Amino acid sequence: ETGVTQTPRHLVMGMTNKKSLKCEQHLGHNAMYWYKQSAKKPLELMFVYSLEERVENNSVPSRFSPECPNSSHLFLHLHTLQPEDSALYLCASSQDSDRYRSSYNEQFFGPGTRLTVL
Amino acid sequence: DQQVKQNSPSLSVQEGRISILNCDYTNSMFDYFLWYKKYPAEGPTFLISISSIKDKNEDGRFTVFLNKSAKHLSLHIVPSQPGDSAVYFCAACMDSNYQLIWGAGTKLIIKP
Numbered sequence: 001e002t003g004v005t006q007t008p009r010h011l012v013m014g015m016t017n018k019k020s021l022k023c024e025q026h027l028g029h030n031a032m033y034w035y036k037q038s039a040k041k042p043l044e045l046m047f048v049y050s051l052e053e054r055v056e057n058n059s060v061p062s063r064f065s066p067e068c069p070n071s072s073h074l075f076l077h078l079h080t081l082q083p084e085d086s087a088l089y090l091c092a093s094s095q096d097s098d099r100y101r102s103s104y105n106e107q108f109f110g111p112g113t114r115l116t117v118l
Numbered sequence: 119d120q121q122v123k124q125n126s127p128s129l130s131v132q133e134g135r136i137s138i139l140n141c142d143y144t145n146s147m148f149d150y151f152l153w154y155k156k157y158p159a160e161g162p163t164f165l166i167s168i169s170s171i172k173d174k175n176e177d178g179r180f181t182v183f184l185n186k187s188a189k190h191l192s193l194h195i196v197p198s199q200p201g202d203s204a205v206y207f208c209a210a211c212m213d214s215n216y217q218l219i220w221g222a223g224t225k226l227i228i229k230p
Contacts, residue, residue, distance in 0.1 A: 004161065040127065042120065042220035043162075043207070056217065090161050107218070109161025 002026055004110035006091050012116045013081065021076040021113050023091030032074040033107065034066060035090040043090065049074060050096050081117045088112045121145045122210050124221035132229050137195040139224050141208030144189065148210040152218070153182060153193050156205045165206075166193070195226075203228045 004025045013019050025032060034046040048056035049068040063085075065077040074091055092107040123142045131137045141151075149170050154162035168175040168182045168191065175182050181194045195202055208221040 040222055042122065042222045043209075043218075044220075045217050048217075058217075092161070106164040106167075109163065111159060111161050 004091060004093055004108050006089075006110035006113050008113060009111065010114045010116075012118065013078070014118050015081060015083070017081075018077070018079040020078065021089055021091075021115075023074040023076075023110055025072055025074075025091075025093035025108070025110075027093055027095075027108060029093035029095045029108070030071050031094045031096045032068060032071075033092040033094075034074065034076050035092065037088040037090060037112070039087075046076075078115075081115075083117050086115055086117045088114055119144070120221075122208055122219045122221040124206075124208055124224045126224050127222070128225040128227065130227045130229060131198050133200060134197045137193075137198045137202065137226055137228070139193040139195075139206050139208075139226065141191045141193075141221055142189060143191075143210055143219075145210070145212075145219075146186075146189065147212050148219075149213045150211050151182070151184060151191050152209045152211075153180075154207045154209060156207065156223070162207055198226075198228045200228050200230060202226060 007022045031050040033048050036044045036046055045058055046060045047066040052068050052071055063080050067075040090112045091110040094107045121144050152167040153165040155165045156162040166177050166180050166182050168184050173184050179195055184191045205223045205225045207223045209218040211218050
């Protein structure tokens with residue numbers, strides 16, 4: 001495997017289900033991100049992990065719970081989601097050479113998980 | 119309120135001609151601007167960037183122009199090729215912040 005991989009690629013779940021999205025990066029990067037992309041809207045940053053520590057949380061509802069067990073893996077745990085949470089969830093990684101210059105560093109994206117909440 | 123705007127949802131250009139994708143922003147504190155390209159069923163891939171201290175950056179067929187007074191940047195692709203058909207996202211960030219602020223994207227269609 002190369003680059004950034006995400007599983008599953010497609011997920012359909014009911015509002016009472018619990019599921020998890022998985023992301024793995026094979027680039028040796030030290031920062032990972034979760035984004036949400038709704039139709040015809042800009043990408044929204046949900047979570048950032050740098051050196052396995054969460055450094056940014058943009059007021060995402062608690063029904064989304066991230067987990068970063070190591071620098072190569074990132075999970076997004078989902079529970080009691082709403083239909084409006086249906087979207088493409090993208091994972092990305094980058095190499096932080098300086099904590100405050102992370103945004104300058106190119107972010108490498110996975111293919112995304114297309115989530116549908118019924 | 120969107121800080122980064124791409125006002126054209128789609129653009130159709132003849133193969134071989136120039137494609138010009140536009141992006142406007144409202145925050146004068148942005149230090150860096152980036153363009154990403156996205157094919158269906160794939161994640162965005164980085165294309166080209168420009169620092170706020172420059173007004174032009176060129177990489178092969180791709181050139182980004184920055185007009186700070188107008189808070190406007192544009193991506194020029196010349197000549198346009200069929201493989202350029204994709205959604206193009208403009209993004210911006212500040213020196214002290216992790217967060218990339220994204221536009222909604224412009225779908226570019228290159229006609230043969």
